Amino acid sequence: MKRKTKTLKPWSSNEKRDTNKMKGTLARHLQGQLGISSLQHQSSSSISSSNPSNRFQNHLEPVDENSALSVDVDAYVDDKETILTQDFFCTPDYITPDNQNMLNSFDCNKENIPCPKSPEKLNTTKSKRYRQDGFLVNPLSPSSGYQDIVDLAKDGFGIDEIKVDKTAVIGTQKTQNYVSQSAVALRCRVMPPPCIKNPYQKDASEMDIDPFGNQRAKCADGTVRKFLDSSFYSCNYTILQFPGFFPAIIGGNGLSRYHTDFHEIEQIGAGHFSRVFKVLKRIDGCFYAVKHSTRQLQQDRDRRKALMEVQAMAALGSHENIVGYYSAWFENEQLYIQMELCDHSLSIDKASQLFTEGEVLKALHQVIHLQSIIFANLTFETSFTLAKN
Numbered sequence: 001m002k003r004k005t006k007t008l009k010p011w012s013s014n015e016k017r018d019t020n021k022m023k024g025t026l027a028r029h030l031q032g033q034l035g036i037s038s039l040q041h042q043s044s045s046s047i048s049s050s051n052p053s054n055r056f057q058n059h060l061e062p063v064d065e066n067s068a069l070s071v072d073v074d075a076y077v078d079d080k081e082t083i084l085t086q087d088f089f090c091t092p093d094y095i096t097p098d099n100q101n102m103l104n105s106f107d108c109n110k111e112n113i114p115c116p117k118s119p120e121k122l123n124t125t126k127s128k129r130y131r132q133d134g135f136l137v138n139p140l141s142p143s144s145g146y147q148d149i150v151d152l153a154k155d156g157f158g159i160d161e162i163k164v165d166k167t168a169v170i171g172t173q174k175t176q177n178y179v180s181q182s183a184v185a186l187r188c189r190v191m192p193p194p195c196i197k198n199p200y201q202k203d204a205s206e207m208d209i210d211p212f213g214n215q216r217a218k219c220a221d222g223t224v225r226k227f228l229d230s231s232f233y234s235c236n237y238t239i240l241q242f243p244g245f246f247p248a249i250i251g252g253n254g255l256s257r258y259h260t261d262f263h264e265i266e267q268i269g270a271g272h273f274s275r276v277f278k279v280l281k282r283i284d285g286c287f288y289a290v291k292h293s294t295r296q297l298q299q300d301r302d303r304r305k306a307l308m309e310v311q312a313m314a315a316l317g318s319h320e321n322i323v324g325y326y327s328a329w330f331e332n333e334q335l336y337i338q339m340e341l342c343d344h345s346l347s348i349d350k351a352s353q354l355f356t357e358g359e360v361l362k363a364l365h366q367v368i369h370l371q372s373i374i375f376a377n378l379t380f381e382t383s384f385t386l387a388k389n
C-alpha cells in the first residue's frame with residue numbers, strides 16, 4: 001500500500017511518458033549489457049501500453065518487483081546527465097571522471113616505473129629512489145584502502161589530489177560539485193589569454209638573424225600580425241588590455257598544474273617574495289627548478305608586474321650566464337616559473353666571493369649587449385655605465 005502511494009507522483013502524463021520512454025531505452029540497454037531478464041516485462045509493458053487509461057492503470061500497479069530496478073535506472077539516468085554535462089566541457093583525458101581515473105588508469109606501481117632518462121640529464125637516480133621508498137602500495141590491491149591512498153597523497157601530492165582520491169575510494173557515491181570543479185579548472189586551463197608580444201623582445205623585423213635558433217619559445221609574431229592586420233585590435237600595447245588579463249588560475253578546489261605536472265623534491269631557495277623548489281617533471285623525467293610567489297597576486301596589476309620577470313627570461317633565451325626559462329603559469333593567484341635547475345645555489349656567498357667585479361661587469365655587459373635589456377632592479381645610471389663599459 002505504501003509503495004502504491006509512492007508511485008502516484010503528481011506528474012503530467014507527458015512527463016511520465018517521456019521518463020518511461022527513457023527508462024525503456026535504458027532498460028533495453030541494461031538488458032543487453034547485463035543480461036537482466038526481469039527488465040523484459042517492465043520495458044515491454046511501458047512501451048506497449050498505448051492506451052492512456054491502461055498506462056494510468058500501470059502507474060497504479062504495485063511496483064514491488066521492479067522497485068529496486070526502477071531506482072537503479074533513475075540513478076543511471078542521473079549518471080548519464082552528469083556525463084553529458086562533462087562532455088559539454090570537453091574534458092581532457094587526464095581529468096576524466098575521478099573514479100575512472102583511479103580505477104582504470106591510476107596505478108601507484110606506475111609511479112615506480114623509471115622515467116625515461118634524458119640524453120642530456122642523467123642524474124635522475126636520487127629521485128627514483130625517493131619515490132620507490134614512498135610508493136609501495138597498489139590502491140587496487142584488496143588490502144589497500146582509503147588510508148593508503150591518503151598516505152600516498154601526502155607524499156608530494158597536493159590537497160587537490162587527495163580530494164580526487166577520496167572521491168574515487170568512496171566509489172559510486174556522487175559528489176554534487178564534481179562537474180563544476182572540473183569545469184572551472186578546465187575553463188581556466190584551456191583558455192589562456194594570448195600574449196601577443198613580449199615587451200623585452202625586439203620586433204621581428206629588427207631580428208634578421210636569430211642567434212638562438214629554435215632553442216626557446218617565443219611570442220608568435222605571425223599571430224600578432226594577423227590580429228593587427230585584421231584592424232580589429234589597433235593596439236599599441238605589448239599585451240592586449242583585456243580586463244582581468246592574467247587570470248588567477250584555479251587552485252583550491254580545482255586541479256593544480258604544479259602537482260599534476262611536477263613531483264616536488266625539496267625547497268632549494270627562497271627570495272623576498274618567492275620560494276624555489278627542485279622538482280621532477282613527470283612527463284619527461286627531468287629535474288627543473290620551479291619558483292612561485294609566496295604572496296597572492298590578486299590584482300591584475302600585481303600579476304603584470306610579476307610577469308615582467310617571466311617575459312625578460314623568455315626574451316633572453318639561452319645563455320651560459322642566464323638561467324634557462326621553460327614556462328610560467330598562474331595558479332591559486334600565484335605565479336609559477338619553471339626554470340633550468342642550476343647545480344649550485346645561485347646565492348652569492350659573500351665570504352667566498354665567487355665572482356670578481358670584473359667578471360660580473362663582463363657578464364652583465366654581455367647580457368645587455370645581447371638583448372638590450374636593462375634590468376628593472378638596476379638604476380639607470382648603473383645600467384648606462386655598465387653598457388658603456
Ligand SMILES: Nc1ncnc2c1ncn2[C@@H]1O[C@H](COP(=O)(O)OP(=O)(O)OP(=O)(O)O)[C@@H](O)[C@H]1O
Nearest residue numbers: 269270271272273274276289340341342345346347
Ligand atoms: N634555477 C634555479 N636553480 C637553482 N636554484 C635556484 C634557481 N632559482 C633560484 N634558486 C635559488 O633560490 C634562491 C632565490 O631565488 P631568486 O634569486 O630568484 O629569488 P629573488 O629574486 O631573490 O626573490 P624575489 O623574486 O622574491 O625577489 C636563489 O638564491 C637560489 O638559491
